[in-house]
Every structure is written in C-alpha cells, then in structure tokens.
Amino acid sequence: xxxxxxxxxxxxTSLLVEKMKKExxxxxxxxxxxxxxxxxxxxxxxxxxxxxxxxPQIRYKExxxxxxxxxxxxxxxxxxxxxxxxxxxxxTLDLAIEALKNK
Amino acid sequence: xxxxxxxLDRYFMPVAGRLAEQRHLxxxxxxxxxxxxxxxxxxFFLIIAFPPIPALDALVKPYVxxxxxxxxxxFGIIAMVASFSIAYSLAGSYRLDALAAGILSLSAFMVAxxxxxxxxxxxxxxxxxxxxxAIIIAIFxxxxxxxxxxxxxxxxxxxxxxxxxxxxxAALIPxxxxxxxxxxxxxxxxxKLDLSIPEFINKVVAIPLxxxxxxxxxxxxxxxxxxxxxxxxxxxxxxxYDGIMKPIWLALAEQNAAAKMAGAAILPNIITAQFFExxxxxxxxxVTLPLVLLSIFVAKSKQVKAVGKAAIMPGIFNINEPVTxxxxxxxxxxxxxxxxxxxxxxxxxxxxxxxLNFVARPYxxxxxxxxxxxxxxxxTGDWKAGVLQIVNIIVAGAxxxxxxxxxxxxxxxxxxxxxxxxxxxxxx
Numbered sequence: 001x002x003x004x005x006x007x008x009x010x011x012x013t014s015l016l017v018e019k020m021k022k023e024x025x026x027x028x029x030x031x032x033x034x035x036x037x038x039x040x041x042x043x044x045x046x047x048x049x050x051x052x053x054x055x056p057q058i059r060y061k062e063x064x065x066x067x068x069x070x071x072x073x074x075x076x077x078x079x080x081x082x083x084x085x086x087x088x089x090x091x092t093l094d095l096a097i098e099a100l101k102n103k
Numbered sequence: 104x105x106x107x108x109x110x111l112d113r114y115f116m117p118v119a120g121r122l123a124e125q126r127h128l129x130x131x132x133x134x135x136x137x138x139x140x141x142x143x144x145x146x147f148f149l150i151i152a153f154p155p156i157p158a159l160d161a162l163v164k165p166y167v168x169x170x171x172x173x174x175x176x177x178f179g180i181i182a183m184v185a186s187f188s189i190a191y192s193l194a195g196s197y198r199l200d201a202l203a204a205g206i207l208s209l210s211a212f213m214v215a216x217x218x219x220x221x222x223x224x225x226x227x228x229x230x231x232x233x234x235x236x237a238i239i240i241a242i243f244x245x246x247x248x249x250x251x252x253x254x255x256x257x258x259x260x261x262x263x264x265x266x267x268x269x270x271x272x273a274a275l276i277p278x279x280x281x282x283x284x285x286x287x288x289x290x291x292x293x294x295k296l297d298l299s300i301p302e303f304i305n306k307v308v309a310i311p312l313x314x315x316x317x318x319x320x321x322x323x324x325x326x327x328x329x330x331x332x333x334x335x336x337x338x339x340x341x342x343x344y345d346g347i348m349k350p351i352w353l354a355l356a357e358q359n360a361a362a363k364m365a366g367a368a369i370l371p372n373i374i375t376a377q378f379f380e381x382x383x384x385x386x387x388x389x390v391t392l393p394l395v396l397l398s399i400f401v402a403k404s405k406q407v408k409a410v411g412k413a414a415i416m417p418g419i420f421n422i423n424e425p426v427t428x429x430x431x432x433x434x435x436x437x438x439x440x441x442x443x444x445x446x447x448x449x450x451x452x453x454x455x456x457x458x459l460n461f462v463a464r465p466y467x468x469x470x471x472x473x474x475x476x477x478x479x480x481x482x483t484g485d486w487k488a489g490v491l492q493i494v495n496i497i498v499a500g501a502x503x504x505x506x507x508x509x510x511x512x513x514x515x516x517x518x519x520x521x522x523x524x525x526x527x528x529x530x531x
Binding site: 011087 | 340
C-alpha cells in the first residue's frame, strides 16, 4: 500500500507520516510506503501512490485533487481536522485503508 | 459567531482558494520558490561577509569583495533566474513546452534590459529590482506562445524527427515574435518616454506596489487575511503570502541586502519577507508557542495538555498545525480572537522597534524553520532582534492567556461530565 500525504510544504504532514509508519509496524502491515509532499508536487509524484490524503489546511485544493485523482484512477480523502491536530497516525492509517477498500 | 464562521467557510474560503489556485499567481509562486536555494546560499555568504560580531568583522574585511561575488551570483541574479523559472512553471501548467518557454522568456528579459554605456549587462536589473520585469515578461512570453500553439502557427516537423529538434523548430515562430515585440516596445518607450521597459515597469508597477507593500497598514491587512483564513482552517500564508505578497516583500528584502552590501548603517525597509516570516509568523501563524506552553504547564484539561505536548516540538520549528487543528483554534470562536489579535500586535511592536532603530532591520533570508530567537539574530545580525522575538512571545502569551483559561475551563467541564457519565454507567 502506497500512501501520499500532501499539505502546503509537506512539513506538517511529515509529522503524521512518522506516526503512521509506527502504527503500520505495530499492526504488522507489510509493503507499507508512506510519504509527505508539497501539494504543488502532486502531479509529478501521484503515479507512485495508491491513496492521496489531503491535510485539512489545503482543502481548498480538493477540487483539483479530486479531478487529478479521477484522471489517474487514484482515491483521495481529506484528513479530518481533529485527527490532523492530534497527529493521530492510527486514525489516518484507518482512513487510507478505508479509502482503498471503497475504491 | 457561528454565523460568522459559516460565512467565512462558505464565501471567504472558496474565493481565497480560487485566488491561490489562480494559474498565473501559482506560476509566479513556483517560479520564485525555485530561486530560494540561491537566496539562502547568498544570505549565508552575506552573513559571513558582514558577521554580527565586531572581532570577526575585522577579520573578514579584506575578503569582503570576494565573498560578495557569491552574493552577486545568487541574490544578485534572482530576477534573471525568475524570468526563466516563472515562464517554465506557467508553460508547464498549460502543458506547453516548458523548457522552450523558459529559454525564450530569459532571452526576452535580456532584450528588455538596457545595457551600460560600455555595453555590459547591468547587475542592477538582474536582482530583485528586475523581479517585476521578469514576472511580466515571463507571463507575456508564455501567453504569446500559447496563442501560437492554439492557432497552430508553429513549424511542425514530420514524424521521425527527434523530439528535441522538432521542439526547437516549434519555438521558432513564437520566439521570433516575442523577441521582436519586446525589442520594439522597448524602442518606442525609449523614444517617447525616455524610459526602457524595466524603468517603465518599475515606475508604473513596481514602485507603487512596493510603496504600498512596505506600509504598515497594508501589512496589517495582509496579516489579518492570513489569520482569518487559518481561522477557517485554510493555509493562510500559502494563499496570501506565497500567493500574493511574496514577490513584493522579497524585492524589499533584496533592497536591504543591496544596501547592506553597499555598507549602509541603517537599511531602507522594515517590512520585508523576513519581517513576515521570521518575526510575525514566529513559531507559526498566530504566534502560538505561548499557547502551547500554557497548555503544557498551566492547563487542567487532559485534552488541552495532550495537544500542548504534541505541538511543542513542531512549534519550536515554526510548524503549528498540531495546535491550530488540535486545540482546535480553527472554527473555535474563543480561540480565533487571540489568534488574530496576537500577530497583529506583534507586527506593530516589531515595526516600531525597527523604525525607532532599537533593533536592526533584516537583510539575510533564513529558512523559516529555524527556531526563534536564532532566526531573528541571523536575519538581522543583531542579537536584540532575538530579544525582540522573545518579547513578542511574551506579549502574545498575555493576549492568549484569558482565552486559554476560558477554553481550558470549558474542556475540563466536558471531561468531568464525561467521567460522571461513565460512573453512572458503572453504578447502574
């Protein structure tokens, strides 16, 4: 499973990436690849991922992301603000898994 | 208050979002971001050339000229680089040949620049003074290129011709037209107004914009807009600063760097890119570090304490999403008030500390993730700037305190009620 998190500069989401990786190890999920990027790089890197998760602070880009995701046959979700604020790796990982299931 | 937040969410957010996503503004932003490594490296050598410690200053004095060579080749050429990178980004967004656009735009930029009397290219327009020229030329170049491609007015090579060869031919006709038009406009402007294109753009666009951008009221409006956007959970500084104000404030910053290189004791501009990034956005939009510290050391609510602990490390490095979304400040009528007020007050304090010359003005660009009070020291070469940052944090803390108390109390009551309910369940 390849997950991409995007926010303004890829800084604050990178905090969440670390938490998600730890959670993934704890659950024993294999082939888990998680990364954070600046939203402006999305087009360049989207092909490498299965799921795109948007930080809530750039949800004004949701339309753009949804169109790009549709074009590339990827799924995306906006991370809920409270999950984002608590840097909750478990819930964010659940969100990615749920998104993939409902693809 | 709820209706106010609804209003922001429904009307303000989409408009701001569209603005941030506007193609040309986005290309300008991306193109300028591409020059950041140069600005940071140039700033590093600028700091070395004028070290903030007098003993060191005497030591490097004989080498200042050599050190400034690097500053000139980094800081000093950002407009030239931006004329390429902005056109490159904009053409990429139209899915045009980005490399060709960048090259044509750079060439058009050079056509517009008047040479010195000896026939040399003047450094003065290569740096931030030429930034607005670069922006306008880059947009012009790509828009002309786009029209030609749309109307199919390009030379197409038969299949089998290598793509790089075909590409150079495709750029030929639009390239001709772009360079000719720029050249021709330049001739007319010089003849009729005795102004070259960069001088004209400076007079009509850059100087008025920079005049407004350098004023405290305009700055406060921009900060207010940033905070308002964050209040509904939108990345305000990405929209307002990176998207709109950065070219102006960066140009003002570069004027300071140029003045520093020329040996000025007091630099011309207070409001600059660093003024915003390093002083007003210190510890994140809203100057939130004091709120985080209060949460850790004073809060009684478990939830508020937990947010504080999650937010402290990123906060030191000026990343504050954990507190804006965790507390939350976003959509929270109680916390929005100090969140907007604190950076406005900090702006005013910093402005007057610098305008009265208690604290030196910034000239070096430092990465925004450097913690205060180091960032202030590096940006200005004045230790008092670091002290000012700490004073700002204390003032912001005083602004946050009553609202923090209110919120903490509310959260504590909620937690007690929840525990009470649990007990009831256990008893029954």
